[in-house]
Amino acid sequence: MSGNHPPTNLNTESYLIDVAPAQKIVSVLVLSLSLAFNDIRNTFTFTMILFCIVCFVYLSIPSIKFLIRRMYVIIPFILFSLFLPFISKSGSVIYLYKNIAIYEDGVFEMSNILFKSVAGVSMAVALSSTTSQLEIIKGLGRLKFPKIFVSILSFALRYISVYISEFQRIRLSMRSRGFKNKGLSDSISLAYAGSAMLIRGFERGEKVYSSMISRGFDGNLFVTKRKWNQSKLLYFLCIVALITNIIGLFL
Amino acid sequence: MHVPDGFINAPVSATAGLISMGSLWVSTKASNKFLGDKFIAIAGMMSALIFVLQMINFPIGAGTSGHLLGGALAVIILGPSLGIICVSIVVIIQAFIFADGGLSALGINILNMSIVTGLIGWFVIDTWKKIFGDKNFSLILGSFVAGMISVVMSSVAFVVEYALGGTVSVAISSVFIAMVTSHFLIGIGEGVITAFILSLLLKVRSDLVFISINKEAKGKSVPLIGLLLFLSLGLLMIAPFASSSPDGLETIAQDFNFSNQKSIAMFLEDYSIPLISNSFISIILSGILGVSILVVFINLYLNLTRKKS
């Protein structure tokens, strides 16, 4: 996935901003896993879970436009799903127009993919618009994600912007010398820029390590805690989703 | 490509998740052992770097471009355990923070994009080094091969997951041909960029490149796992073409207990294209159709993202 990521500005109007990131992450996981592993043909289960998801997303995002702008990652999959009614030849046939047929199972598959991928992205967007990147990582830490990964993740986040600006500076100096990314050979020049950055990356890694041991680091990691609210509504939504799943098993 | 929610069913996703967790645990232990306290700082930097390097786009013809995945590059420079960890960190960041790749598919995405590419990339470069020596030129050539094969195998891994637990009933054969052929093109680009990045690194700071530092073969099991993975995925790749008729694909499908099985070949036949008497050719044609669809998707997708920047 190339790096044209949307700006990660937080939605300050949502009350979910002050809710514990750990709780939000659990909610996102419970809801997206519930939806992903159910089928639209189990209408009751699917609808209930979808409803919970819509509630969560509604509380988090400032506007629908905000959400749609961030959906471009799944556009190929959405487009692919639109073909499914035509090529998944099973189930009963519905004739749209003269000879053009669509198949029932294909329609269900299309709906499944559409709802699930859109819902999945919406929830991830909801999470990232009410929780700063760092707090998401720390929330993972509170959920017993290994401390070592939390540290590596926070370092990575911290230094991504450093490398992006370095890379941009290199691209700028390349462009000011007349470089345009047209063919494969131009991409190779970018590759050379990449290797220059790799070397700096290593050296920076060593330097950061020197800084860490200069301030007494000896392998022990600490994670700071902050006071967060717990959202009763999110608890409620998760419980509803879980109960629906269980009921769905028996329907 | 990052798999979104809903494409692969629960059992397969969960299994992929378990495999990913296990591999990451093993890699962490190994990296900790050989890097010690420095591990966190270096892993953090390199993950950030790989994230940024994935922004390098290269044209793959027809006005479209692919981007660097970095799995093979990561293991060549950092070694198998650290390389796999860094690319996995990138996938995790993309899933949780940038909404890229469904959370229910995180296990699958980590497996395909970091573990498969890493292990197979490492196996290729390690074997290449043993056969062709460790002179710079040989390593650079080997890195091209490693980069290319790792990407192709990553797509084969996806096809396997799809065959075992795909939730749509498009024929495996079509998915297979579409995925593998398009990733073949992306693989070439990945191989070229990997090779060029490595060439400069070897010239300037070869002391930083894992594969060129003559370390003791610590992880002897690593190339072995890579070998097994390579062989199994490779066999799956060759098998359809080795069998004399496309029925080979159907038998494989049945072995995987995949019931809904309609071929795009039949789709074409229904429209009675006269030249298609041999269904093997029809599969090729359906493959071309699949690739074209994908190229169109990729084009649209990249056009839309380009407008954003």
Next chain:
Amino acid sequence: MKGSLSINNLSFSYPDGTNALDSLSFKVVEKERVAILGPNGAGKTTMVMHLNGINDIQSGTISIGNEKINTANLKEIRKNVGIVFQDPDQQLFMPSVYEDVIFGPRNFGFTEEEIKKNSKKALVQVGMYSHKDKAPHHLSLGQKRKVAIATVLASNPKIVIFDEPSSNLDPSSRRELIDIIKSLDATVLLATHDIPLALELCPRTIVLKEGSLLCDMETNEFLQNDLLMREARVELPFGFELHHKLHHITNEAADAVQHKHSD
């Protein structure tokens, strides 16, 4: 541990064989302020990295206070010798300013109370307390430098070493930096190319050249010695010379006038 240091016959060479330091020796007493000048590659940074044990001592000894640096007392040494590196991005690796500042004290075993008190004091001292929850990459270079200083001050070190603290700073940030360093109650070592900074802050100057000591004297004296300055590849900034010589001449003239009057 006292804030004095003593380097004895320190030598160091890199893995590829190049000599970085060659039998370097000098002493610094408590609360002294010493500038370390010398061309790039003279060994300033290499020497500095020895003072808190990052570089292993290959030959010679270094004593901080009265204790020689060895593998057993590294943590104590690092608590008392704080280094502010040239690149603040290297020094600020935590997600927020506050977490970077408490990183040191936490590792050195301060209590929660002490950590809170020290970090607040350090941030206030550099004027960055209001930014304590900001992420480092949202800060300007001058702000980052100040936070980097705070990360070191929070552990109450007896010796603070600065590596090129004023490079790339705009004049007002530079002035703020000077004020901060002036307010420090510790021994200060200042490795720099910024001659006016050295003159304003440090009465004593050590000059390194090719890994060994070129001279060790009063900053004032060094800057009037054209021969030594040329050897050290140092020159006074444009316009500075005139003022300095004028000051010198004015002093002589004043002395002469005084003598005349006393006759």
